Amino acid sequence: EDKVVQSPLSLVVHEGDTVTLNCSYEVTNFRSLLWYKQEKKAPTFLFMLTSSGIEKKSGRLSSILDKKELFSILNITATQTGDSAVYLCAVERDNDMRFGAGTRLTVKP
Amino acid sequence: NAGVTQTPKFQVLKTGQSMTLQCAQDMNHEYMSWYRQDPGMGLRLIHYSVGAGITDQGEVPNGYNVSRSTTEDFPLRLLSAAPSQTSVYFCASSTGASGDDNEQFFGPGTRLTVL
Numbered sequence: 001e002d003k004v005v006q007s008p009l010s011l012v013v014h015e016g017d018t019v020t021l022n023c024s025y026e027v028t029n030f031r032s033l034l035w036y037k038q039e040k041k042a043p044t045f046l047f048m049l050t051s052s053g054i055e056k057k058s059g060r061l062s063s064i065l066d067k068k069e070l071f072s073i074l075n076i077t078a079t080q081t082g083d084s085a086v087y088l089c090a091v092e093r094d095n096d097m098r099f100g101a102g103t104r105l106t107v108k109p
Numbered sequence: 110n111a112g113v114t115q116t117p118k119f120q121v122l123k124t125g126q127s128m129t130l131q132c133a134q135d136m137n138h139e140y141m142s143w144y145r146q147d148p149g150m151g152l153r154l155i156h157y158s159v160g161a162g163i164t165d166q167g168e169v170p171n172g173y174n175v176s177r178s179t180t181e182d183f184p185l186r187l188l189s190a191a192p193s194q195t196s197v198y199f200c201a202s203s204t205g206a207s208g209d210d211n212e213q214f215f216g217p218g219t220r221l222t223v224l
Binding site: 004006009034041042043044045048088090095096097098099100101102 | 142144149150151152153154157159165167168199212213214215216217218
């Protein structure tokens with residue numbers, strides 16, 4: 001059965017820490033892996049990864065995909081309280097997307 | 110562009126009632142989908158559509174119907190609401206193309222409570 005598993009489920013850090021969020025998957029007809037940040041309402045898009053080993057970067061956030069080992073990581077350096085959110089990993093298949101349960105990140109001042 | 114809009118934002122139903130959650134997008138996206146989000150379970154795909162006139166079932170389709178008569182609109186119908194359908198519902202759209210152009214855009218969500 002297709003699945004997307006995120007770890008840890010929750011994480012509490014202090015401002016300035018670096019965090020790594022994990023997403024492993026087993027799906028058929030893989031097209032891409034996406035990361036989203038969800039605060040109070042709808043998820044907002046962070047990254048789309050289609051190729052192994054190519055890091056995508058946006059400010060303090062970066063992500064990489066390993067299609068051989070079937071996982072991706074999302075790194076956040078120098079965390080800020082505004083990074084507190086649920087981070088969702090999703091795997092796009094041919095015609096749909098399967099989401100993980102999310103990692104709830106809390107950044108304390 | 111308004112992006113993806115959903116109505117209503119909140120709804121309370123009694124068991125057995127029916128209702129339609131509305132979703133519209135003005136980005137000319139071919140692909141539209143409905144998700145439900147429950148605590149600790151992430152987003153689960155209910156139904157999706159790859160273009161006007163074409164719909165298909167997702168991961169959790171039971172109890173829901175959809176139709177796609179236009180590119181812009183993708184309503185989700187609950188024919189006989191059940192307490193298990195209490196959830197937050199998100200509509201999303203994308204171009205459906207492969208690669209970086211296929212970012213999904215989400216609506217603001219509808220919080221549904223079934224008593």
